[in-house]
Amino acid sequence: MIRFENVSVTYDGATEPTVQGVDFEVPEGELVLLVGPSGTGKSTILNAVSGLVPHFTGGTLRGRVTVAGRDTRTHKPRELSDVVGTVGQDPLSHFVTDTVEDELAYGMESLGLPAEVMRRRVEETLDLLGLADLRARPISTLSGGQQQRVAIGSVLTPHPTALVLDEPTSALDPAAAEEVLAVLQRLVHDLGTTVLMAEHRLERVIQYADQVLVLPALASAPQLGTPAEMMATSPVYPPVVELGRLAGWDPLPLTVRDARRRATDLRDRLARPTHSPNAATTAPPTATAQPNSAPSAGSRAARAAPDPTRGGTPQARSGDTPPPPAPTRRWPTLPRNRNRNRTAPRPPTPTTPPPPAHLQSVTVTRTHTRALHQATLTITPGETIAVMGRNGAGKSTLLNTLVGLLEPSSGTVRVSGLTPHRTAPPTLIHHVGLVPQDPRDLLYTDTVAAECAAADQDAQAAPGTCRTLLSDLLPGIPDATHPRDLSEGQRLTLALAVVLTARPPLLLLDEPTRGLDYAAKSRLVTHLRTLAAEGHAIVLATHDVELAAELAHRVILLADGEVIADGPTEDIVVSSPSFAPQVTKILAPQKWLTVTQVRDALS
Amino acid sequence: MSGSEAQPERRRTTRTAPEPRRSGERHTPSGVTAPRPAHPTPLHPGAWWLWAIGLGTAATRTTNPLLLALLIATSAYVVATCRPASPAARSYSAFLKLALAVLLIRLTFATVLGSPIPGTHTLVTLPELPLPHWAQGIRVGGDVTAESVLFALYDALRLAALLICVGAANALASPARLLKSLPGALYEAGVAVVVALTFAPNLIADVHRLRAARRLRGRPDSGIRGLLHVGLPVLEGALERSVALAAAMDARGYGRTATVPAPVRRTTTALTLGGLLGVCAGTYGLLTAEAGAYGLPLLLAGLTAALAGLRLGGRRSPRTRYRPARWDLRAGLVACSGAAVAALLTLAATTDPAALHPGVVPLTAPTLPLWPAAAVLLGLLPSLVAPKEPT
Structure with a gap:
């Protein structure tokens, strides 16, 4: 259906071809997944x-x-539509009209189909x-998942024989992503549509693929094969494959x-007394880095400190029986927290520094909708928090409130003791920094060097601070x-280097892994771990459950602007079917979160 | 929430979805019945605009405040009963506010700057600003007479009524819907306008977002400098989005053309160019005094030729329309009611100018001329014939 014959593409001004030696064929009615690190030419092929x-x-x-026998050399995009x-x-950026129905009809109108066919x-x-x-409905009022479905629908109505999708689920929460993928699977199964998709x-997607096309590196020839074959050698792979490789399973499992x-053996090995998920958890460094912090913060930090009784927790000894809830976790659950705060407001003691952030029953109303409702939470130094929830659950609102972009309609927000929306921006950046969903929003100038110089000036830091930070974080970005x-x-x-130039103790990131490949993501994880170890408090708003599992000490779930769960990562994500990472699902009822934990425990 | 509701829907269609594809689509499918539309077919947008233009024309023919108030009430009643539940319908209140602002500004000017209307009934005397001799024609402050205020009120009311009529058209049929009814040859231009209409709000949202992001860099987020600073990134972003949209439109078949035989192409060019020349010459003839009789026929001939050219030019585009707005009897009635109001008031303005332009010197109470008032009430016809939107 889609056939590439020894294709190479060289863009104008480039000396090297972006892709070369591309030679494959996608048979009719198959879903082929295109994978590879960023910048290897996936979008070019699509x-x-x-x-x-x-x-x-x-x-x-x-x-x-x-495509379907038509050569793209002689057919323009509009003649292939x-x-x-x-x-x-x-x-x-795909929508031409403003309502759902018109958008669905647009492609057919261009083709000149009869009115009754269009209607049907x-x-x-x-x-x-x-x-x-x-x-x-006007398209601008739809949620992210709905918009993605409308975009897919709008190209489906002309009944194309092939669908080409570039990262269809990257902006979506886990539930919305499954919705979109279920639709794609139905198209392939019921209507015989051929799908070529990069993700x-x-x-999220490997289990739906019939074949996988791997682009190992820039300008190298891609290889096509069954998912299990290709995953054995692919430079990018999901956690389930990583675990399979670690355990030496053959053929590699692709689904949970x-x-x-296959995991019974592994679970038994891991259940031996020397291994325990908790022993491998990277503890937040609060307890050691700031031994004499506030009493409240200290008690919080204590939960993560190495516990002498933990070497032989009942969970680890009991083998197959489901473990009781970990007894050492004394995380105050939300209702208790709220009550305590209501009866005895925390007295500001002059000797202890204020926490990086504290929210007290904050409600934010935006254009008649309640974006955040009665949120109460405290963020302590050195902890990493993942804020999760549906698209539109109030995650970005929470972050924007913390940096003073939004003013709460009731309740109090304190960031290092300051009220963010009343603090002058030059002061505030030394206390809290936000990397927005689109990092481009933060960048104004036309070179990296100028951007760094401006950041130094904004933060009143010594010249070269930002550039040094950038080179430490990721060497090789030319000025x-x-x-x-x-x-x-x-x-x-x-953007991260620009924000960090002012050394804010509280760092916020909104959807940091959108569009990142696994290598970039693991670099980000390393940077953020180091920052947390230095005592920065980090809050991530994310849909990426694997990232949360890898990084976060604490997870906050939001729904319709309300905090519905707040606690240690392993307790929150294990109990949630949509927010549990793959390793947790595979090794349940044991509480493992990441492959790294398992690897450390086995070695 | 919507997902769970849609579940039974999906299951139901599983059986009907794999219908024969890509073959025999030209025929009307026999087994499939078109589902009943959820809303009654909306009236042709052109009908609403003609109706509103008719009412607006009528408003320019009179300064009688009673007639103008009746016109405004008529249009407001029709909007209240017939407007659809779309975001554009909310623009009506914006037009009402604009009309009120026009009224107030006109009255303020008349009060402060005075007016050339000679009046004897002084309401108040404002302190007069002494001006140098070279500004002799201008007066600031001084006597405010009842006559001059009343004259300004009548005049402003006429403009306000016109604005409210435009607002009514906007609320009843958004300009985007009107553009969709353009002839095929003008389709590309129509899409450009629609894209521009949706683009402006995006651009404003971008400016807001980037100005807010300045706070994150520790710079003040207000002031003209902040605005200038985000200008370049906003334009870069807008350009990127335009290119992405252009790519998407190209991939979705925008600009597909059908092959048109050369004679047809040449005829189209000749008709369009000749038609436009005719329109220009005809308009000139109508506007100059000594043109005589050739003006109107030339204008009409030019218009006909241009329209024929447009119609022929539409052959180049193979497009079809999804649920096109149909011009039916109701649309005709709505358009006619507007035209009738305009025609009758124009007639009244020539036969009975005194009633339609009540004098202010000497002061008289305006009276409601009976048959022009009845003519204005014809404008209520759409509220009877137009389909009601479910509330």
Whole structure:
């Protein structure tokens, strides 16, 4: 259906081809997953299918790309629009009209289909994607998952034989991602649509793939094979595969279900007294880094300090029986916390420094909707918190309140004892820093060097501070590059360096792993761990359960602006089907979170 | 929440979804019945605009405050009964506020700067600002007469009524819907306007977001400097988004053309160019005094030729329309009611100018001329014939 014959693409001005030796065929009715590190030309291959490369982007394409027998050399993208449907990374830049129904009809109108066919297909697609209730809604009022479904629907209505998707789930929460993937699977199974899809979050999609196309590195030939084959050698792989490789399973399991069936031995080995998930948990360094912090913070920190009784916890000894809740965790649950605060407000003692952040029954109302309701929480130095929840649950609102972009309609916010929205920005950046969802929002100048110089000036830091930080975090970013030309990972690191120049004790990150590959993600994890060890408090708003498992000491779940759970990562994510990482699901009822923990325990 | 509700829906369609694809789509499917629309087919947007233009024209024919108030009430009643539940419908209150602002500004000017209307009934005397001799024609302060205030009120009310009529058209049929009814040859231009209309709000949102982000860099987020500073990033972002949108539109078939035989192409060019020349010449003829009789026929001939050119030019585009707005009897009635109001008031203005332009010198109480008032009430017809939106 989609055939690449020895294709190479060289963009104008580039000396090396971006992709070369691309030679594969996607058979009809298969879902093929395109994987590989960032910057290896995945988008180039996807756009070559629809003819946008080279007709729209420019550059030279050698070889031949055919879709349903049509050569993209002789057919422009608009002449392929009846056989290929393309959805890019950002659904918002895909929409031409303003309501759902018109958007679904747009592609068919361009093709000149008769009115009654259009009407019927719009109704069918509305039902197929579960959009019937939203048909008359303006697109700008939809949630992220709904927008992604509308974008897929809008290319489905012309009944293309092939669908090309670039990271369809990267912006979505786990539940919305499953919704979109379920739709794709139905298209493949019921309608025989051919799907070619690129995605960084393999843990979400690998189980749906019939074949995997791996792009190992820039300008190297991609390889096509079954998922199990390709995952054995691929440079990028989901945690389930990593665990499989660690345990030496062959063939590699791709789904949690497969892995669970094989994991009995591993669970037994891990249940031996010397191994325990808790022993391997990286403890927040609070207890050691700040031994004489506030009493309240100290008691919190104590929970993470090595506990002498933990070497032989009942959980580790009891073998197959489900472990009782870990007795050493004394995390105050939210209701208790709130009551205590109501009866005896924490007296500000002059000797102890105020916590990096404290929220007291904060409510934020934005244009008549309650974005945050009665949120109460304290953030202590050195702890890493993951804030999770659906799209629109109030995660970004929480972060924006902490940096003073939003003013709470009731309740109090204190960041290092200051009220953020009343504090002058030059003072505030020394207490709290936010890396926004799109790091480009923070970057104004046209070179990396100028950006760093501006950051030094803003933070009144010694010249060169930001540049040194950047080089420490990620070596090899040239000074003269335009920030918009950096890769996603590099841009995020630059924004992080800019924010860290002011040395804020509280660091907030909004969706930091969107669009990052596994390598960039693990670099980010290392940086954030080091920062936490230095005593920075870190708050991440994220949909990435694997990141939360890897990094966070504490997880806060939000739903409709309310805090519905607040506690240590292993307690919160283990009990939640949508927020549990793959390793937890595989090794349940034992409480393991990451492959690193398992590896450390086994060695 | 919506997902769980949609679950039974999806299960139901599982059986119907794998219908024969890509073959025989030209025929009307026999087994599939089109689902009943949730809303009644909305009225053709052009009908609403013609109706509103008619009412607006009527408003310019009179300064009688009673007639103008009746016109405003008529349009407001129709908007209240017929407006759809779309975001554009909320623009009506914005137009009402704009009309009120116009009224107030006109009255303030008349009070402070005075007016050329000679009046004898002094309401108040404001302290007069002594001006140098070269500013002799201008007066600031001084006597405020009842006549001059009343004249300003009548004049402003006429403009306010016109604005409210435009607002009514906006609320009843958004301009984007109107653009969708453009002839095929103008489709590309229409899309450009629609994209621009949705682009402006995005641009403003970008400016807000980036100005807020300045706070994160420790810079003040207000002031003109902040605005200038984010200008370049905002434009860069807008440009990136435009390129992404252009790519998406190209991949979705925007600009597909059908092959048109060369004679048709040449005829189209000739008709369009000739038509536009005719329109220009005809308009010139109408506006100059000595043109005589050739003005109007030339204008009409030019218009016809241009429209024929547009229609022929539409052959180049193979597009079809999804649920096009149909011009039906109701649309005709709505448009006619607006035209009738305009025509009758124009007639009244020539036959009975005294009633439609009540004098202010000497002061008289305006009276309601009966048959022009009845004519204005014709504008209520749409509230009877137009489909009601479910509330």
